[in-house]
Amino acid sequence: MQIPRQPTKRAPPARVRMVRQVRGGPGAQAAAVTIAAASSHDELVALKRSLEAISLSLNRIDSQALSDAERDTWAKELDRVDLAIARVRVSLLEGIVLEFEAELPALQSATAQLEAQLASLQQAVDVINAVAGVLGVIEQIIGLAG
Amino acid sequence: MNNESNKPVFTFRALRGMRPVDFGALMPLLLSTALFGGCAGVAVDRAKDVSSAGIAYTQATAAVIDVAVDASIDFDSNSLLQTARAQPAERTAQLNERDVPLVRSTLLYSRLKRSINVTQAYFAALQQLADGSTADATETAVKALADRLNGVNQALDNTGSGAALISAEKRDAIGGLAKVVAKQIHGAKLATALERDAPTVGRALALQNKVLETAAEDIRNHLNNEAVRGYRDRVQRPFAAGTMERTAWMEDRKAFLKIQALGQTQQALNSAQASAAQMETVWARIVSGEYSAKELTAMLKDTEDLLAAANALKDVTKAEAAAKAKTDPPN
Numbered sequence: 001m002q003i004p005r006q007p008t009k010r011a012p013p014a015r016v017r018m019v020r021q022v023r024g025g026p027g028a029q030a031a032a033v034t035i036a037a038a039s040s041h042d043e044l045v046a047l048k049r050s051l052e053a054i055s056l057s058l059n060r061i062d063s064q065a066l067s068d069a070e071r072d073t074w075a076k077e078l079d080r081v082d083l084a085i086a087r088v089r090v091s092l093l094e095g096i097v098l099e100f101e102a103e104l105p106a107l108q109s110a111t112a113q114l115e116a117q118l119a120s121l122q123q124a125v126d127v128i129n130a131v132a133g134v135l136g137v138i139e140q141i142i143g144l145a146g
Numbered sequence: 147m148n149n150e151s152n153k154p155v156f157t158f159r160a161l162r163g164m165r166p167v168d169f170g171a172l173m174p175l176l177l178s179t180a181l182f183g184g185c186a187g188v189a190v191d192r193a194k195d196v197s198s199a200g201i202a203y204t205q206a207t208a209a210v211i212d213v214a215v216d217a218s219i220d221f222d223s224n225s226l227l228q229t230a231r232a233q234p235a236e237r238t239a240q241l242n243e244r245d246v247p248l249v250r251s252t253l254l255y256s257r258l259k260r261s262i263n264v265t266q267a268y269f270a271a272l273q274q275l276a277d278g279s280t281a282d283a284t285e286t287a288v289k290a291l292a293d294r295l296n297g298v299n300q301a302l303d304n305t306g307s308g309a310a311l312i313s314a315e316k317r318d319a320i321g322g323l324a325k326v327v328a329k330q331i332h333g334a335k336l337a338t339a340l341e342r343d344a345p346t347v348g349r350a351l352a353l354q355n356k357v358l359e360t361a362a363e364d365i366r367n368h369l370n371n372e373a374v375r376g377y378r379d380r381v382q383r384p385f386a387a388g389t390m391e392r393t394a395w396m397e398d399r400k401a402f403l404k405i406q407a408l409g410q411t412q413q414a415l416n417s418a419q420a421s422a423a424q425m426e427t428v429w430a431r432i433v434s435g436e437y438s439a440k441e442l443t444a445m446l447k448d449t450e451d452l453l454a455a456a457n458a459l460k461d462v463t464k465a466e467a468a469a470k471a472k473t474d475p476p477n
Contacts, residue, residue: 041356056367075229086251093255100261104261110343115274125280129290136297
């Protein structure tokens with residue numbers, strides 16, 4: 001892509017700076033990174049954030065103000081960055097899913113224990129009621145025998 | 147028959163020999179039980195607070211996941227519309243390539259929702275246990291038992307005196323004592339459960355925090371991009387060209403500025419792992435009573451702002467679609 005030459009040494013317009021940054025800056029390298037399936041959570045979060053920042057920068061560029069060639073480069077870069085965001089998201093979620101699902105048996109066991117405790121509380125009352133019921137029957141039998 | 151029936155008769159007759167209940171003698175027991183009952187009450191209240199806060203937290207996370215799934219797809223669709231390649235075959239390949247990770251992430255979010263449901267089931271069981279005091283039922287059952295004992299005793303009493311083995315006063319006292327003991331057992335069970343499960347639940351909540359942050363990032367990213375696009379196309383450009391319709395333009399400006407502001411809710415400065423560790427610490431402190439369960443719901447404040455912004459975006463998108471439908475000629 002041709003970068004418009006500036007007549008003076010003043011800083012180039014923001015949109016040009018952004019396109020330059022995306023072409024050769026650290027963002028371009030990040031976007032080109034092949035995402036490994038497993039990576040540490042923090043690294044993936046940082047990578048996704050940096051990609052999202054690049055995507056936002058690209059979105060700030062008014063594509064209607066770009067030449068056809070610039071627009072083509074801009075669209076390709078945005079496509080690559082946004083695809084990379086989607087892939088990093090998958091890696092990130094895969095890591096959390098694996099961690100979370102490994103915790104589920106312990107959590108389910110804890111839930112079952114709570115349910116058993118609730119049942120045992122009720123059981124104690126049931127036992128007393130059952131004893132009272134048996135005594136009632138005994139009382140009736142004695143009454144009949146008497 | 148008589149010899150065989152002597153056993154229970156002996157047992158009940160033996161009870162008849164009991165001294166009348168001395169309230170003075172019972173007082174230390176009643177006081178100590180009431181004291182423990184007070185501690186038990188604290189455990190019950192804490193379990194109720196913690197379970198309510200836990201349920202609210204899990205429900206909020208599930209809601210954020212739903213919004214995040216939509217946000218990630220909408221973000222990608224907007225990107226595709228801007229970056230669509232020239233040739234139809236290229237476009238199809240581009241669409242297929244972009245669909246694959248979105249389908250996968252939607253599935254993963256769905257699996258995370260199932261895991262979060264398991265966490266919610268834990269809090270629901272804790273809540274049921276906290277609400278499931280059998281103190282009143284125990285009191286009633288013990289009183290009924292005393293009445294039955296009196297009934298049997300009277301049936302066996304050949305003297306015909308009609309005297310109750312356990313007086314009404316004694317029966318009420320024993321029933322009250324049983325209630326306090328049942329309360330204490332209930333509280334002790336809850337306190338033990340909270341302490342026993344604290345590490346497991348702490349880890350689950352820390353993971354849930356990771357889910358929440360990841361989902362919130364997806365929503366925030368979509369909002370930020372929409373705010374930029376919407377502000378440029380519907381506020382900045384018509385204003386520069388002088389083509390804005392006054393009321394709609396004012397509404398759009400207000401909406402997109404709000405979305406921009408709310409979408410930039412405080413991002414976690416710490417690393418995700420540090421944040422997860424913080425969640426585990428918060429949970430441990432809530433369980434120990436050092437923190438209130440409100441700490442957990444307070445952590446959702448930023449999420450609420452984010453969801454408000456997502457809703458605002460939904461409203462403005464609906465209004466945009468409605469306005470477009472009015473201006474577009476019918477097919």
